[in-house]
Amino acid sequence: MRFLALLATSLPLLAATGPAAAAVPGAPHVPAGVTAGYVVFDRQAGGVASHRNAHRRFRSASVVKILIAIDFLETRRSVSRSDLALLGVMLRVSDDDAATSFWTRGGRGRIIERTARRLRLTDTSPPPADLPGFWGYTSISALDIARTYRYLLDDADPKVSGLILGHLRKAGQCGSDGFDQYFGIPRGVAGPWAVKQGWSGYGSTPPVRCDRTPTPASAPVTAAPAKTPNAAAGAPARHAAAPAATPGQVAAATAAGPVPDLGRPVLHTTGLVGPKERWIMVLLTAHPAGTTWQRSTAQVTKLAREVYLSGTS
Numbered sequence: 001m002r003f004l005a006l007l008a009t010s011l012p013l014l015a016a017t018g019p020a021a022a023a024v025p026g027a028p029h030v031p032a033g034v035t036a037g038y039v040v041f042d043r044q045a046g047g048v049a050s051h052r053n054a055h056r057r058f059r060s061a062s063v064v065k066i067l068i069a070i071d072f073l074e075t076r077r078s079v080s081r082s083d084l085a086l087l088g089v090m091l092r093v094s095d096d097d098a099a100t101s102f103w104t105r106g107g108r109g110r111i112i113e114r115t116a117r118r119l120r121l122t123d124t125s126p127p128p129a130d131l132p133g134f135w136g137y138t139s140i141s142a143l144d145i146a147r148t149y150r151y152l153l154d155d156a157d158p159k160v161s162g163l164i165l166g167h168l169r170k171a172g173q174c175g176s177d178g179f180d181q182y183f184g185i186p187r188g189v190a191g192p193w194a195v196k197q198g199w200s201g202y203g204s205t206p207p208v209r210c211d212r213t214p215t216p217a218s219a220p221v222t223a224a225p226a227k228t229p230n231a232a233a234g235a236p237a238r239h240a241a242a243p244a245a246t247p248g249q250v251a252a253a254t255a256a257g258p259v260p261d262l263g264r265p266v267l268h269t270t271g272l273v274g275p276k277e278r279w280i281m282v283l284l285t286a287h288p289a290g291t292t293w294q295r296s297t298a299q300v301t302k303l304a305r306e307v308y309l310s311g312t313s
Helices: 002-008 018-023 061-074 081-092 096-105 109-119 142-154 158-169 247-254 293-312
Strands: 035-042 047-052 193-200 266-273 279-286
Touching (some): 047 142, 047 293, 061 109, 061 142, 061 193, 081 096, 081 158, 142 158, 158 193, 279 293
Antiparallel strands (some): 035 279, 193 266
16 A cells, blocks of 8 residues: 555655745644654655654544445445435434444454454554543554545545545534534644544533534535545655654553553544645643643644644745
8 A cells, every 4th residue: 555655655754944044944843741642744745844742642532433334335335315314414413323333343452453454554453452442542642543535545545535525624623522623723823624533531511511513423524526646756855754663652541551641631632634625644741631622622622733833844
């Protein structure tokens, strides 16, 4: 798969010199106590433009719903109207009941095993065997989610990618559980964008219920923009591929046990940003226990803005 080759090939960093160097922002500031992993992939240049802890594993929360949707659509010859509607609410307003329905019918953890194998996701694994119903306990990394978006953009059947990305382009502000899912990319990065958000550990009731009417799942999806061509071998050298995981990094990623950061709230913002969806941006974060929703979303939105600038300036 050509997208794996692009992500795995290391390209030297281009040293900034002269007046232009002053315009390049510094490294994004990760707040004290917050653990972050991120990747910005430039589809036009064909390389990773910015990264940190790219292989570090996080508890997936609702980001796993992208993998659930891919597996469901690719393992069936036809999909009923009711399931198409269910996919819509799962992807647009992050409905948990819809995800649980697909998760159960697809064999639970076997969904993750199939998609990880098919997409060659090296850091992704299903929930522990003793917690098979907890799809949000799937382990993911920023690099694997970037690979997932690349798969949808460049390799998946157009009917599959068109349906999934079409819904993400129409993501509603209010999740079906009442949480406002316009944090991170939606508030920190200028549109257009297509997003899949994730959160876990903030309770079942939002501090302030989002009352904006969600985008109806039955609304027509947006057609995909023209694909941004991948760069040839001479891509700009400032784009560096995320490094392969070292044994020490693998050990650190799994040190917290089979469920990463269990006991800490997690907040993730992922998607496609920029004109013609030039950049894939994935930001995964874990916060200190007890951190409020308001504080976490404010921190992630600020960090998302800085991550975006670090990869696109």
